[in-house]
Amino acid sequence: xxxxxxxxxxxxxxxxxxxxxxxxxxxxxxxxLALLMAGATPVLxxxxxxxxxxxxxxxxxANKEAxxxxxxxxxxxxxxxxxxxxxxxxxxxxxxxxxKEAEALAKASIxxxxxxxxxxxxxxxx
Amino acid sequence: MRSxxxxxxxxxxxxxxxxxxxxxxxxxxxxxxxxxAKAFRDFFTQKFPKVKLEDFVNGPYSMNEDLxxxxxxxxxxxxxxxxxxxxxxxxxxxxxxxxxxxxCFPNQGIGIRQNYPYFDEKEGKVITLELALNRCREVNxxxxxxxxxxxxxxxxxYMAFTSxxxxxDIKIPDDPRALEAYQNGKRYFYTRRGQLNFSCAxxxxxxxxxxxxxEVLAPALGILNAMPIYRSEWSGMGTISxxxxxxxxxIRGVPLNPQDDEYRDxxxxxxxxxxxxxxxxxxxxx
Amino acid sequence: MASTIRVRAxxxxxxxxxxxxxxxxxxxxxxxxxxxxIIPPHFIQQxxxxxxxxxxxxxxxxxxxxxxxxxKFSFKGGKKGDDLKISxxxxxxxxxxxxAKIQ
Numbered sequence: 001x002x003x004x005x006x007x008x009x010x011x012x013x014x015x016x017x018x019x020x021x022x023x024x025x026x027x028x029x030x031x032x033l034a035l036l037m038a039g040a041t042p043v044l045x046x047x048x049x050x051x052x053x054x055x056x057x058x059x060x061x062a063n064k065e066a067x068x069x070x071x072x073x074x075x076x077x078x079x080x081x082x083x084x085x086x087x088x089x090x091x092x093x094x095x096x097x098x099x100k101e102a103e104a105l106a107k108a109s110i111x112x113x114x115x116x117x118x119x120x121x122x123x124x125x126x
Numbered sequence: 127m128r129s130x131x132x133x134x135x136x137x138x139x140x141x142x143x144x145x146x147x148x149x150x151x152x153x154x155x156x157x158x159x160x161x162x163a164k165a166f167r168d169f170f171t172q173k174f175p176k177v178k179l180e181d182f183v184n185g186p187y188s189m190n191e192d193l194x195x196x197x198x199x200x201x202x203x204x205x206x207x208x209x210x211x212x213x214x215x216x217x218x219x220x221x222x223x224x225x226x227x228x229x230c231f232p233n234q235g236i237g238i239r240q241n242y243p244y245f246d247e248k249e250g251k252v253i254t255l256e257l258a259l260n261r262c263r264e265v266n267x268x269x270x271x272x273x274x275x276x277x278x279x280x281x282x283x284y285m286a287f288t289s290x291x292x293x294x295d296i297k298i299p300d301d302p303r304a305l306e307a308y309q310n311g312k313r314y315f316y317t318r319r320g321q322l323n324f325s326c327a328x329x330x331x332x333x334x335x336x337x338x339x340x341e342v343l344a345p346a347l348g349i350l351n352a353m354p355i356y357r358s359e360w361s362g363m364g365t366i367s368x369x370x371x372x373x374x375x376x377i378r379g380v381p382l383n384p385q386d387d388e389y390r391d392x393x394x395x396x397x398x399x400x401x402x403x404x405x406x407x408x409x410x411x412x
Numbered sequence: 413m414a415s416t417i418r419v420r421a422x423x424x425x426x427x428x429x430x431x432x433x434x435x436x437x438x439x440x441x442x443x444x445x446x447x448x449x450i451i452p453p454h455f456i457q458q459x460x461x462x463x464x465x466x467x468x469x470x471x472x473x474x475x476x477x478x479x480x481x482x483x484k485f486s487f488k489g490g491k492k493g494d495d496l497k498i499s500x501x502x503x504x505x506x507x508x509x510x511x512a513k514i515q
Contacts, residue, residue: 070388072380073321105321112318120316123327125162125169203418203433205480361479 048092062106185344213284230262286407311395320379352409428490440475
C-alpha cells in the first residue's frame with residue numbers, strides 16, 4: 001500500500017517505505033503461515049475422516065455379528081445413524097464418538113446373546 | 127461371577143467328555159413338555175390362588191378388579207366387533223380362482239383356531255394360523271397380507287371367534303424336530319434381549335399384576351388365548367406377530383421378521399403350556 | 413352400506429340405558445403419517461340421540477376423542493319397543509343415522 005503524505009510529517013516517505021516493506025514482510029510472513037496452515041488443515045481433516053471410517057467399520061462389523069446372533073439392539077442402529085449424520089456434516093469428532101458408542105452397544109448385545117445361551121435357564125419355571 | 131460359572135461348567139463338561147461319560151446336562155436338556163406345562167400352570171395358580179384357571183386368559187383383567195369391571199362393561203360392545211365382521215365377510219368371499227379360505231383348512235376353517243400352531247412333520251417346522259392363512263392366499267394366486275394387522279387380524283379374529291370357549295389343544299408329535307422347536311420357543315421366552323435386558327418372562331412370569339409404566343402386566347399363562355386383540359394403545363387390531371415384534375422394539379431389541387422361526391417356535395411353546403385354557407379371542411386390551 | 417352405528421338400548425321401565433359403538437377414524441389432524449405428512453382432521457362433530465322427537469343426549473366432539481368411539485349413558489323414560497334415533501355429523505359434512513328399538 002502506498003500512502004502519499006506531505007513531507008515533514010512523521011510519516012515521511014522513507015519511514016513509509018520502511019513501514020511498507022515491514023508490513024510487506026509481515027504480511028508475507030502471515031501469508032506464508034496461512035498457506036502453511038491451509039496446507040496443514042486438509043491433512044488434519046483427512047486424518048479425522050480416516051479415523052471415523054475405521055471406527056464406523058468396527059461398529060458395523062460388531063453389529064453384523066450381533067445380527068448373526070439374532071440379537072441387535074435398536075440403540076445400536078440409532079448410534080450408527082448419528083455417526084453417519086455427523087460425518088455428513090463434517091463433524092468427524094462427533095462421528096467418531098458415535099461410532100465408538102455404537103461399537104460398545106453392539107459388543108454388549110453380543111455379550112448378552114452369548115451369555116444368555118446358558119443363563120436363560122435361571123429364569124425357567126420348574 | 128458369571129465367567130466363573132462358565133469356566134466351571136466348561137471344566138465339568140470337559141471332564142465328563144474326558145471320562146467318556148454322558149454329561150448329565152444332556153439328559154436334563156431333553157424337554158418334557160407335559161411336565162413343563164404342569165409346572166407352568168402350577169406356578170401361576172399358586173401365585174394367584176383367587177384367579178380361576180380359565181380366567182387367566184383375560185390377561186391384565188384377571189389381575190386387577192377395577193380393570194376387570196371396566197372390561198366386562200366394554201365386552202357388551204367390544205371394539206373388535208368391526209374386525210370380526212370384516213373377517214367373516216372375507217372368509218365368505220372367494221379368491222379370483224374361485225377357491226376360498228375354507229378350502230385350505232379342516233372343517234372349512236370354522237372352530238379350529240385352538241389347534242394352531244401345529245408341527246408340520248413334512249416340512250419339519252411349526253405352522254401358525256397367520257402363516258397358514260397367507261400360504262392359503264399364495265397357493266391360490268393372491269398376494270399375502272401383512273402379518274401384523276388389518277386383514278390378517280380380521281381373518282384371525284373371525285377364526286378365533288368361531289373357536290371361543292374351546293380349549294387350546296396343541297400337539298407335540300413324537301418327533302425330535304418338534305421337540306426341538308418346542309425347546310427353541312421355550313428358550314426364546316426366557317432369554318433376555320434388547321438394551322433393557324428383558325425376557326418375556328421378566329414381565330409375564332416375574333411381574334404379572336404389577337405395572338410397567340401405566341400398564342398392568344398380563345400373566346404368561348393363557349396369554350395368547352385372546353389373540354388377536356383390539357388394543358387401545360394401537361387404536362386398532364393387532365395379531366400375535368404384531369405383539370411379538372412391538373414387544374421386541376419396546377425393550378430396544380431389533381425385531382425379527384414376522385413369522386421367523388423364533389416367533390413360530392415361541393408361539394408353539396406359549397400355546398402348548400396354555401393347553402386346556404379356553405380360546406377367548408378376539409380380545410380387547412388397554 | 414352397513415351402518416357405522418351399533419346401538420343397544422335397554423329399558424327397565426324407569427330408566428333406559430344406551431350403549432353405542434360408532435365406526436369412525438376420528439383423526440385429530442395432529443398426527444403425521446409414515447411419510448411425515450399430517451393426516452387431515454376427520455372427526456365427528458356432533459352426535460345426537462333422539463327419543464320421542466326430543467334429544468336425550470347430544471355430544472359436541474373434537475379431535476380429542478379416539479377412533480371408533482364408544483358411548484354409554486342413561487336417560488329417564490323410554491319404553492320397550494319404542495324407537496331411539498341416533499345420528500352424527502362430521503367435520504367433512506358426512507353423516508350417518510340409524511334407528512334402534514329399545515329392548
